[in-house]
Amino acid sequence: MSGDIYFYLQVAFWALVFLLALCYGIFPVTLPFVSELFKRRRRDIDKNFGLPTVSLLISAYNEEGVIERKIHNILEIDYPKEKLEVLIGDDGSADRTAEIIARYADQGITLVKAPKNAGKAAMLNRLQKIAKGDILVFCDANTMFFPNVVRKLVAPFEDRKIGCTCGHLILSDKSGSVLGQGESSYWDLESEIKKFEGILDRLIGGNGALYAIRRELYTELPVKKSVMDDFFITTKILQKGSFCTFVSSAIGTEQTSKESIGEFRRKVRIGRANFNYLWSYLPLLNPFRPLLAYLFFSHKFLRWFSPHIIILMFILNALLLPCGMVYCVSFALMLLIALLCVTKVVPSGYYFMTMNLALLKGFFLSFCREKSGGWAREARTDE
Template identity: 35%
Template sequence: MTAIEFIFIAVLFLSVYSYVVYPLFLGVLAKLFRRQWNKGDCSPAVTIIISAYNEEKDIEEKVKNSFLLDYPQDKLEIIVSSDGSDDRTNEIVTRIKDQRLILREFTGRLGKTACLNKVIPDAKGEIVVFTDANSMFAPDMLTHLVRNFYDPDIGAVSGWTKYCNPDSGEETTGLYAKLEKKTKLDESMVSSCVGADGAIFAIRKELYIPLGPNDINDFIIPLNVVKQRKRVILDENIFCIEETTRGIKNIYSRQVRITTRTAWAIRRNIDLLNVFKYGSFSFLLLSHKVLRLLTPFFLLSAFVLNMFILLKSPFYVVTLAGQFLFGLTGLLALLGFGSGSLVSICKYFLVTFAAQFVGCLRMTIGLEDIVWTPKR
């Protein structure tokens, strides 16, 4: 085997590692080195923070949904953190009369994390729950959530998002979201899950460290918890319900923003890759986030190298044909041709890889995202 062939095999392996090899290997690790945590009945004071920007369409339903949670009324506080909303969001919240509800109204666009830095110090709950205005909870969500904090080693708890069709109510959670959920469940059993679901996660207030203005809160907050030697876990009993994101353009824009902020977060927390200091979590972070963000670059390298070694073996003809087929199927799907699960998967991952490529480049040249407008 020549050097170029060896490099090709290596980058081809890395191209599928984060999405295929790592989840399979992690599943084995989760069974061999299962670190369960203790759950127990407890009722700590809880503050739910609803981050909002121009959410007049959803904010009333969200607040009322929070009131319906099966939890002691005297131990529940709900804060709407309104980041410069200039629609009817603040007016709607003000009209709702309930002593558990507080509106924190900020003028101008500060950014979600800057608002959290101002809101959390005044929160009365020892457990702080982060959520969005369009994310709805089941009545028993808090009961399941706080049971995890019975264990003193648990510093943060994430749930997951169940996506549903707004017209039929049918669940539409995609393959990528299901893969993320399974991966984080297994990571929780090995050490700590890498990141949380921004629509539904919670921490012990005492572990909150103020964020930088461009920090991605559902990634940095869990990383800060790990740095304080506490575990971050995902509980599959905790979920919220959201409408499916509509439109490839919205999905692409969201992925570019998330990738840019995640790449910055990894760059600023590169010390977490020190396996001698953070043990198995360093391996999880490298596999789940770092190598995943680099996947588009591995794919591009594999394609170029494949062209140079094409005639050396029929195997390389097959690998090149597979890459062409993936790309062509995804492009045709974007143009409206083809249907079925396989076609949808090719389309989604093509958009995801394009967004990751652009997001990583944006971080490399110094571009950052502090505020954005949610697409509903």
């Protein structure tokens, strides 16, 4: 190859190194400083804000193992009963989920039963149309709340500019699997990132286990392909000009997947769902909203394309081996890191590898036709 070609290959290689470093190093390390520099200084406070009416929405599918415990958890929520509506949608479960929910009709729990499994997005659209509360709180059947969660989630809405609040999900792992340990550690880092994005009131994506929005800001979820409802809904709120914040004191707890393969399948579904609607998230890269564009690009966009970046880095590095010792060392280093990940010597490295493999598989699956809008459920360590 000519000298010019090697020059361009080197430029491309180091550009990819920088992008990967930005995503996993520069961005999280500098985020605390960015959040302090650019946090919102002015708030549009509603002085007449009291406790708003709230609708708690849950889409459940084959959750007989946890749904009764979840209902008891809801009944212990510290919020005026006359202002709290609870809607639990049974999405065509094949077990006793609907039967268990129906037992609590006289305690304010409303069962909304779908004739067949149409998927979480379709059920949430249905529940939202029925809901009467000013604030919609979304959560999963296996997420257990602290009693004050709803009060904590609705408090920031006294600021008229806040359109979404996201609570703090704490994951615990009882499986002892390498993936479970890795997921728990990963989520700790993700929660730290959310905390600082929350200071900026520009949280990039909520968490489906625990978030709230103003009812009028709900965007109907697409149902033709799988979608991450929490990410889709909250990013649409940002695109509409409202803010999303993080409430670290609004705490929910959840168990990791029971088996490693279950966690991998879940990551594939998440990756596929995000790539399915990537085009609809691209307005977040609007250069006229530079802070929001920087957060989305660094936190999500680069992470979704990390496997592509890593593969291209490996190929370019192999082509650049004749260009000097630095490329021989970097190539050897990449091989060593890959070996450590594959052999599970470094649990977090193994999780990082499997997460990126799942993203890559999800990327290719996003070009395929999906059979239905239904969902598959993974067993958890609390069952």
